[in-house]
Amino acid sequence: MPDDESRxxxxxRLDRAKNCSGRPEKxxxxxxxxxxxxxxxxxxxxxxxxxxxVFNIESPAGKQTIQCRYFEKIGSQLQPEKIQDWISSSxxxxxxxxxxxxxxxxxxWQIPSFDELHRLGRITGNRVPDAFGPTEMERAVTKxxxxxxxxxxxxxxxxxxxxxxxxxxxxxxxxxxxxGAVTEVLRTQRRQSQPL
Numbered sequence: 001m002p003d004d005e006s007r008x009x010x011x012x013r014l015d016r017a018k019n020c021s022g023r024p025e026k027x028x029x030x031x032x033x034x035x036x037x038x039x040x041x042x043x044x045x046x047x048x049x050x051x052x053x054v055f056n057i058e059s060p061a062g063k064q065t066i067q068c069r070y071f072e073k074i075g076s077q078l079q080p081e082k083i084q085d086w087i088s089s090s091x092x093x094x095x096x097x098x099x100x101x102x103x104x105x106x107x108x109w110q111i112p113s114f115d116e117l118h119r120l121g122r123i124t125g126n127r128v129p130d131a132f133g134p135t136e137m138e139r140a141v142t143k144x145x146x147x148x149x150x151x152x153x154x155x156x157x158x159x160x161x162x163x164x165x166x167x168x169x170x171x172x173x174x175x176x177x178x179x180g181a182v183t184e185v186l187r188t189q190r191r192q193s194q195p196l
Contacts, residue, residue: 047071047111051078054105060098072108080106123162140171149175 049072057064070078080103087094087101094101112120114132121128122136134142140155156172159165176185 046073048074049077049108049110051106051108053078053083053103056100056102056104058100065104077108078106119162122159137168144175149179153179 051070051072053068053070055066055068057066072078083103083106087103090101115136117132118128118135120126128135136155136159140152140159143149143155144152153172153175156168156175159168160172173185176182
């Protein structure tokens with residue numbers, strides 16, 4: 001089914017590559033899923049899409065549904081038609097072993113950028129490994145160090161738009177003081193008592 005450029009990963013145990021066997025009784029938590037994604041992405045920066053395929057299998061052992069996750073590189077994407085063609089062309093072989101295989105669902109989604117991963121990690125309280133570049137805070141401080149105070153303030157403002165954080169609010173207020181925007185400092189500090 002997939003060529004060598006794609007990998008099939010069991011969504012339940014991403015730490016051990018399998019050939020798409022097993023289906024979770026419940027979906028993994030977001031924290032587990034983002035952790036597994038980080039682990040895989042750190043190994044291969046060319047992976048840009050994920051294709052989730054769901055199959056129904058009937059055999060003498062019973063019925064089951066299997067979800068396979070393929071991590072696809074640029075120029076090497078699975079096509080649902082090719083999966084269906086493979087199932088059709090293998091029907092004789094499968095039925096000879098009393099196996100019926102059907103493709104139930106196929107969804108492709110784009111993997112978040114490193115910046116998006118850092119944002120998601122900050123919002124959910126999950127630390128993103130250094131392999132994915134600097135955090136939003138580190139990038140803001142770098143901008144400040146390079147003299148781009150406005151760029152630094154823009155980053156802090158975006159971070160505060162996601163969720164209120166006293167440290168980020170304080171850093172934004174400091175930058176506003178440096179730029180002479182005293183009325184903005186007062187508004188920034190008032191946000192502490194008001195929901196964003």
